[in-house]
Amino acid sequence: MKKIFAMLLVLTMVFSLMAMSGSAYADDANKLTVMAWDANFNIPALEAAAAAYQKVNPDFELEIIQQPGSTEVEQAVTLAASSGDLSTLPDITLFQDHAIQKFVRDYPDAWNTLEGADINWDDFGAEKLSYSTFDGVHYGAPVDNGTAIFAYRTDILEQCGYTVEDVTGITWDRWLEIGREVKEKTGFALLSMDHNGNDLPYMMMQAEGLSQFVDGKPDFANESLKKIIEVIVQGAQDGSIILANNWSEYTDSTIVGDQVAGVMNGNWIIPTISLVEANSGKWALTTLPTINGGEGYAANGGSSLYITGNCQKVDLAREFLAYTFGGGEGAIETYDNALLNGGVITTCISAGSSDVYMEGFDFFGGQAIYADIVAMGANVPVIEQNDFHYQARTYIGNAITNIINGGEVEAELQYAQELLEFEMDI
Amino acid sequence: MEKKTNRWGWAFLILASAMIMLFSFYPMFSALMTSFKTGSSANMKYADPIWKNFLRMFKDRMFMTTLKNTFLYLIIQVPIMLVLAMLLAQLLNNQHLKFRGLFRTCIFLPCAISLVSYSLIFRSLFATQGLINSVLMGLGFIEENINWLGTTSTARGVIIFALVWRWTGYNMVFYLAGLQNLDYQVYEAAQIDGANGWHTFWHITVPQLRPVIIMTSIMSINGTLQLFDESVNLTAGGPASTTMTMSHYIYNTAFGTGTANFGYASAMSFLVLVMVAILAFINLKVGDRRD
Numbered sequence: 211m212k213k214i215f216a217m218l219l220v221l222t223m224v225f226s227l228m229a230m231s232g233s234a235y236a237d238d239a240n241k242l243t244v245m246a247w248d249a250n251f252n253i254p255a256l257e258a259a260a261a262a263y264q265k266v267n268p269d270f271e272l273e274i275i276q277q278p279g280s281t282e283v284e285q286a287v288t289l290a291a292s293s294g295d296l297s298t299l300p301d302i303t304l305f306q307d308h309a310i311q312k313f314v315r316d317y318p319d320a321w322n323t324l325e326g327a328d329i330n331w332d333d334f335g336a337e338k339l340s341y342s343t344f345d346g347v348h349y350g351a352p353v354d355n356g357t358a359i360f361a362y363r364t365d366i367l368e369q370c371g372y373t374v375e376d377v378t379g380i381t382w383d384r385w386l387e388i389g390r391e392v393k394e395k396t397g398f399a400l401l402s403m404d405h406n407g408n409d410l411p412y413m414m415m416q417a418e419g420l421s422q423f424v425d426g427k428p429d430f431a432n433e434s435l436k437k438i439i440e441v442i443v444q445g446a447q448d449g450s451i452i453l454a455n456n457w458s459e460y461t462d463s464t465i466v467g468d469q470v471a472g473v474m475n476g477n478w479i480i481p482t483i484s485l486v487e488a489n490s491g492k493w494a495l496t497t498l499p500t501i502n503g504g505e506g507y508a509a510n511g512g513s514s515l516y517i518t519g520n521c522q523k524v525d526l527a528r529e530f531l532a533y534t535f536g537g538g539e540g541a542i543e544t545y546d547n548a549l550l551n552g553g554v555i556t557t558c559i560s561a562g563s564s565d566v567y568m569e570g571f572d573f574f575g576g577q578a579i580y581a582d583i584v585a586m587g588a589n590v591p592v593i594e595q596n597d598f599h600y601q602a603r604t605y606i607g608n609a610i611t612n613i614i615n616g617g618e619v620e621a622e623l624q625y626a627q628e629l630l631e632f633e634m635d636i
Numbered sequence: 637m638e639k640k641t642n643r644w645g646w647a648f649l650i651l652a653s654a655m656i657m658l659f660s661f662y663p664m665f666s667a668l669m670t671s672f673k674t675g676s677s678a679n680m681k682y683a684d685p686i687w688k689n690f691l692r693m694f695k696d697r698m699f700m701t702t703l704k705n706t707f708l709y710l711i712i713q714v715p716i717m718l719v720l721a722m723l724l725a726q727l728l729n730n731q732h733l734k735f736r737g738l739f740r741t742c743i744f745l746p747c748a749i750s751l752v753s754y755s756l757i758f759r760s761l762f763a764t765q766g767l768i769n770s771v772l773m774g775l776g777f778i779e780e781n782i783n784w785l786g787t788t789s790t791a792r793g794v795i796i797f798a799l800v801w802r803w804t805g806y807n808m809v810f811y812l813a814g815l816q817n818l819d820y821q822v823y824e825a826a827q828i829d830g831a832n833g834w835h836t837f838w839h840i841t842v843p844q845l846r847p848v849i850i851m852t853s854i855m856s857i858n859g860t861l862q863l864f865d866e867s868v869n870l871t872a873g874g875p876a877s878t879t880m881t882m883s884h885y886i887y888n889t890a891f892g893t894g895t896a897n898f899g900y901a902s903a904m905s906f907l908v909l910v911m912v913a914i915l916a917f918i919n920l921k922v923g924d925r926r927d
Contacts, residue, residue, distance in 0.1 A: 288677065288891070291677070291678045292677035292898070315676075316678060454764075455764070455871075455875075456874075459763055459764065463764070604877075608876035609876075611786075611874075615788075632697070632698075
């Protein structure tokens with residue numbers, strides 16, 4: 211009997227020791243912890259920023275806590291804020307632009323503002339800041355630029371007698387015609403998308419300067435949205451748009467598997483395009499088509515850095531962010547290395563004019579793609595954002611599936627709007 | 637002496653009860669309280685009216701869709717699986733069969749695979765450019781790749797197929813164990829009387845296995861109503877949420893895409909609990925032939 215109790219006692223002690231070591235973040239005065247995801251993209255950017263800031267503050271140390279993805283970061287914030295114990299959060303965390311509004315509104319105590327940080331906000335794209343600003347108060351330091359690009363295979367367009375200029379600034383109807391021709395003559399589709407969480411309608415609406423929300427309510431009866439859905443459905447039926455069932459099918463099978471002559475998404479998709487070395491020199495980047503013609507600009511899926519409510523060294527965190535990502539003296543060094551090591555493109559206008567940005571890339575036929583993307587980023591229209599961004603995507607994606615299966619456009623959009631309104635409780 | 641043993645008995649009992657209270661009953665009670673609340677999880681308030689979340693469920697068309705999906709899986713998959721498991725158990729119970737151990741292991745093996753990994757393997761098998769399409773195309777059965785996971789009927793079919801593959805062996809083991817307890821002479825007697833395999837199965841095996849059948853059906857119903865991994869990993873609920881299960885929707889409401897509606901998610905979980913309880917009760921009543 212005694213043995214059993216002794217064992218129980220030991221077990222309890224082991225458990226409590228384990229629990230203690232779990233929450234121990236160092237409280238060194240010059241050390242900050244940051245939570246982020248993507249070892250090939252965001253992490254190199256953070257490392258570049260730490261190295262830049264160490265030049266003025268040699269004792270500075272940045273501990274990066276890597277998470278598998280943005281969802282895990284969101285769950286960590288949900289857990290900490292719901293339990294009321296913020297001590298599990300790091301000093302700074304990377305957060306998705308489309309998700310942050312909801313999290314700041316739901317958990318106001320989980321964040322610290324960037325008020326008082328030495329950042330010239332005019333040096334950033336207005337659209338990017340619209341995500342991280344609440345009632346005029348800045349919360350986030352922008353990291354990457356989610357500017358959407360439309361990449362085309364020039365060799366395939368050429369086979370049908372087109373150049374990149376011929377597909378720039380066209381209407382979606384003209385795009386559909388070209389798509390049909392390309393499909394017929396070469397067998398390639400002109401676009402693909404992960405249909406589970408479909409990004410297309412959002413980007414196409416933004417290129418029109420419109421949102422799926424008006425005054426906080428879903429606006430799916432909008433004529434432009436209807437037209438956009440019709441374009442996607444038509445493209446899917448023609449075979450010029452492939453709607454993949456999931457993310458890996460989208461990237462591995464349609465893009466890397468060489469089924470498409472065009473890719474439209476946030477510029478973070480470029481590393482995926484670049485995986486097929488055989489197609490080097492055959493790609494070119496341009497802007498999005500629009501409903502009535504003219505070049506379209508949109509953004510999709512960037513992220514920013516936020517100081518959490520758990521940060522005890524708020525001044526240090528503000529200074530670090532202002533000096534590096536915030537366009538301070540270390541910004542050029544930070545963003546140049548972030549671009550070189552991770553392909554992270556800035557939304558900071560002054561940092562985007564460095565020599566590194568002006569370089570041409572052989573993969574894209576010598577095009578200075580980064581300078582072009584920064585220039586496009588300045589044109590992205592600011593549109594209304596909403597806490598229910600992802601739910602809107604899901605329901606519109608479902609509507610597209612139902613329309614392809616024979617549903618009627620207006621009825622399906624109406625149904626999608628009703629479902630979303632129900633979820634939003636309005 | 638007896639007193640001392642009693643004291644130790646109580647000591648152990650209290651320890652175990654305290655643990656169950658702390659880790660099982662208290663969270664259940666806490667979830668029940670949560671199901672009456674609304675608002676962001678950092679600042680939850682009691683709903684007005686208090687049963688708001690429960691009323692909301694019956695107006696929620698998404699929840700109704702997932703409810704229908706789940707019951708569709710239940711009605712089609714559970715009978716197929718249990719009958720198949722029984723047939724396999726009957727075949728493998730034959731004492732003259734060679735390599736019985738090998739066959740049993742092979743059929744049970746899918747159960748040793750993690751739910752997530754097998755779902756992901758099925759997803760890549762049935763991808764539009766996946767192995768199944770390549771094989772069918774190579775054999776000349778189809779002319780164009782089938783979008784298995786992008787079409788409602790085939791996506792549901794794939795999930796049911798996956799479930800049958802994963803769980804038949806598991807149920808078979810229970811039936812085999814049940815059959816081991818039956819006297820094998822009964823079968824030999826039936827054989828002498830001229831009963832064929834089908835007759836022996838329906839008139840000897842099934843009636844004698846009744847308690848095992850009740851247990852496996854309760855377990856299968858319970859498991860299917862809580863179906864989660866396949867819906868999340870194999871189809872991600874798609875196309876257009878037509879393969880999403882209740883548990884998947886509950887998870888989405890609580891943790892998915894930033895809704896964090898814990899109150900409503902808890903309320904839906906309690907409905908699942910009630911449904912499992914009712915179905916298990918019916919099953920017991922129907923199956924119990926004792927007076």
